[in-house]
Structures are given as C-alpha cells and as structure tokens.
Amino acid sequence: MATSNATPEDAPVEPDTARPEGIDATSAAIAAIIDPLIENARQMSAIHAERARLLAELHRLGEHPRIIAGLRGDPVETGANDPDTHAHGPAWDDVELAERTLATEVAGALRLHSTTARMMIFNAAHLVEKLPGFQKALAQGRISWAHVLRMQDVTTGAPDEVLPALEAAVLGKAEKLTATQFGRVAARELDRLHPVSLQERADVGVTLRRVVLQPDVDGMAWLNAYLKADEAQAGYDRLTRIAKSLNDADTNDGADGADPGCEVVLRTMDQRRADAFRDLLLDGECAGGLGRGIRGTVHVTVPVLTLMGKSFEPGMLEGYGPIDPETARRLAGTAPSWDRILTHPETGCMLSVGRDSYTPPADMKRYTEIRDQTCQGIGCNRTATHSEIDHTVPWNKGGPTAVGNLVHLCKACHRLKHQSSFRTRQTPTGALTWTSPGGKTYTREPANPIGQPTPSAPAPAAPSLPRSLGRAEPPPF
Numbered sequence: 001m002a003t004s005n006a007t008p009e010d011a012p013v014e015p016d017t018a019r020p021e022g023i024d025a026t027s028a029a030i031a032a033i034i035d036p037l038i039e040n041a042r043q044m045s046a047i048h049a050e051r052a053r054l055l056a057e058l059h060r061l062g063e064h065p066r067i068i069a070g071l072r073g074d075p076v077e078t079g080a081n082d083p084d085t086h087a088h089g090p091a092w093d094d095v096e097l098a099e100r101t102l103a104t105e106v107a108g109a110l111r112l113h114s115t116t117a118r119m120m121i122f123n124a125a126h127l128v129e130k131l132p133g134f135q136k137a138l139a140q141g142r143i144s145w146a147h148v149l150r151m152q153d154v155t156t157g158a159p160d161e162v163l164p165a166l167e168a169a170v171l172g173k174a175e176k177l178t179a180t181q182f183g184r185v186a187a188r189e190l191d192r193l194h195p196v197s198l199q200e201r202a203d204v205g206v207t208l209r210r211v212v213l214q215p216d217v218d219g220m221a222w223l224n225a226y227l228k229a230d231e232a233q234a235g236y237d238r239l240t241r242i243a244k245s246l247n248d249a250d251t252n253d254g255a256d257g258a259d260p261g262c263e264v265v266l267r268t269m270d271q272r273r274a275d276a277f278r279d280l281l282l283d284g285e286c287a288g289g290l291g292r293g294i295r296g297t298v299h300v301t302v303p304v305l306t307l308m309g310k311s312f313e314p315g316m317l318e319g320y321g322p323i324d325p326e327t328a329r330r331l332a333g334t335a336p337s338w339d340r341i342l343t344h345p346e347t348g349c350m351l352s353v354g355r356d357s358y359t360p361p362a363d364m365k366r367y368t369e370i371r372d373q374t375c376q377g378i379g380c381n382r383t384a385t386h387s388e389i390d391h392t393v394p395w396n397k398g399g400p401t402a403v404g405n406l407v408h409l410c411k412a413c414h415r416l417k418h419q420s421s422f423r424t425r426q427t428p429t430g431a432l433t434w435t436s437p438g439g440k441t442y443t444r445e446p447a448n449p450i451g452q453p454t455p456s457a458p459a460p461a462a463p464s465l466p467r468s469l470g471r472a473e474p475p476p477f
Helices: 023-061 065-071 094-110 114-130 132-139 145-155 160-174 179-193 198-208 229-245 269-283 325-333 362-372 411-419
Strands: 210-215 221-226 315-317 321-323 352-354 388-391 406-409 423-426 432-435 441-444
Touching (some): 023 094, 065 094, 114 132, 132 145, 132 160, 145 160, 160 179, 315 325, 388 411
Antiparallel strands (some): 210 221, 388 406, 423 432, 432 441
16 A cells, blocks of 8 residues: 555644644744844944944034134124123133034034034044944944943043943943843943042032923923932922822812812822922922912913904913913913014014114014014024024114014024124014024024014004003903
C-alpha cells in the first residue's frame, strides 16, 4: 500500500508545536507597523541631531566679530535716540545683542517665541560642544530627543569638568531606559560626581523660583509654579486633602448662587484640586493677611451683541485670545468700569496728534492696547498693558504720533528694535512687518484690528453707544 508524508487533518498535534490559528498573520500585521515606527524614531532622532548641529553653528556664528558688527543697528535709522529709548536701561553688550538678534531670527523662521528659540540655541550649543557622545548617539538613532532633554535638564549649571565622566557613565543607560527612568539615574550619578554639595545647589535653585502662565486652547490655560520640591509636594498634598473634603452636594462646581433644585455636577478629583487651587489664589490670603483686598485684573473686549445675548461671537481676553460668550458676559457683568469702543469704522478716537506731541494721549494709548492685545514683537505674547508703546517710524525721523505709527512692544522687543539691525514697517490697520538681518520678513497682525474712520465720511449716528473711547464708566450702558 502506498504511503504518504502528508499529515491527516485529524492527526493529533504535539503540544509543544501547537500554534493558535492566525498567530503568524497577527504577528506580521503588528510587525508591519512597529518596524517602521522604530525606523521612524531613528530618523526623527537624526533630524533632531541635525537641527542641534545647525543651531550650534548659528551660536558660533554669533561669536564672530564681523557678524556681531553686522547685527548692530544704526542709532539714527533705528530711532535709538528717541526720547523713550533711554528708559529701557543700559544698552545690551555685543554678545547679548547677538544672542537676542539671532534667537529672534530663529523664532520668526520657526514660528516660536523668542525665549523658546534662545533656549533651543543654548541647548544645541550645550549638546554639541559639551555632550558630544549624546550628540553622536542621537544622530545614529540610538537615543531619542527626550533622553537628550533629560540630560540637558540634569547637566544645566553643572561644572564642565564633570561632564565627560558623567556622559561616559550614563550614555549606555540612555539606550536602555525610558527618558524618565534615565533622568533619575543621571541625576543620581551627577550628585555623586558634583564637586558642590546638594545643599549649596539647593540654595541657588531656590533663587530661581517663579510662576509661569501658559495659554492653552478652548478658553483654558496652565499656571505653573517652580518651587522647592518639598513645598511643591506639600502644596499638592494640601490641594488633595481639600479636594477630598469638598462635598459636591454643598457646592455645584463652585458656582455662586446655584439653584438648590438644580442637578448636582459631580467632579473628579482633578477638578476638585483645580477648584481648590483657583479659590485659594483668587480669594485666599497670604501669611499675615497679605492679599486681602487684592484682586487679579483681566482685560476683556466683548462685542455689544454678545453682551446683550443676541450673538455668540466670542469675547477677547487680553494676552490670551477668544473666550466663550458665557465667560465674557460673566466678566462683563462684574466689571467695575468700562472702556467702550465701537467695533465699526467710526470710533470717535483721536487718531493722530501729528508732530504736536511725542506722548500719545490716553484714548489713543487705549485704542492701540485694544487693537494689539499683546507685544507685536516676533513670537512675543506679553500683554499690551505690560508693554511699551513705540513709534514705528522714529520720532527723530519725522514719525507722527498716530495710531498708524504706534505699536506695543515689550521692553526686550523694544530694545531689540532700537539696538539691532531689524527693521519694522507698519500698515494703517496696525500690522507690523519685521525685516530681519538675514533678509526674512515676519508680519504680526493685530489681535483685534479696529477699522479707522474715513475722514471724508460723516460719522454714523450711534445714540445708544458713547463715542468717547477714553471714558471709563460703570455698567450698564
């Protein structure tokens, strides 16, 4: 009888060779995605390494005497001799001017805040010049950019003489651990190698404490505090304890005057912590009763129809952007005073005093505050109320005091404009175009462009709205 090597379908299969049906197809399908992801990660690391190399090269360029000379602005052309220029404090030295000018160039090219761009350049130079092993590993895709950032955090401020030993000790760990795990290992190793005691470093670190506001989307923002670790941990623990003690049956999401019969909104622990944090900041007191009676101030522009409940057009929160109509109406309802402006072309504002006065009158300043909302420097977001007002065409070159020649610049951007070889040009609607030393142009549109009246056209009747921009009156209209 003929025999066959084929295995009958009903033949038993040995347990050690058993394989669930479809396992090969599943494995192949997953690998088809994971393998390209691994290669993609290598490529991204290489791109980060190349960007770091370019930024480090730009940093070295800024140290070249010929380049530094080319970055300086002409005092007459830039308006450095304008009356308000001397109020900015001492002029930057050549190194500071070069750093800030090149950082602003990068900020415009990559659409970043100038401070972010400056930090990128610093980190790139630090990586390329002081951590060459990490730069090479990044270029080869053996570590990620996240690992480099952790190493940057750990080594910022560390003595240069310990960096080679630290790099040799921890680079292999970076290739095996997550960025967070690696950061802890690197910090412990640096503490072992550091010639300065942890206590001395902590004493310096506490001098850097600060609070940072970071706008987000959907009418939200982050408020971050840089504190001593024990204080930050204690503060978070206190918020957690307060959050656990809150009773949603007693307070409907913290709303004042909530209807007792309305449905209770149950909050998550994170929401309770956030509410406790908000309430302590806005209504609490500091040690010794400090803070009592001190209230934060915000500036919001609300369209009239939104205020009347006949439109869903958002309000504009200065330093942030659009906020939802309900929040805009709530803020408007509690405002102690108003600066009113019509959002059609006729505002009633004095638009120019020509050459009669260097200092703009109050209503003109408020007009430009509402129009600009923030500093109009490249990538800058400092609020207009905390910025300075600048003549785009310098006063000493015949520039008029007029809304079409006035713009808000924070102290740093104002100084950059007057000291560097950046050039600016402004349109009648307030858009400001910067031309960089590298020949690139970057335009900042005003956040709230307000049309200007046509001089020959009669002013439209608006009996229900005041025409004076500068008058501050309590609501209602």
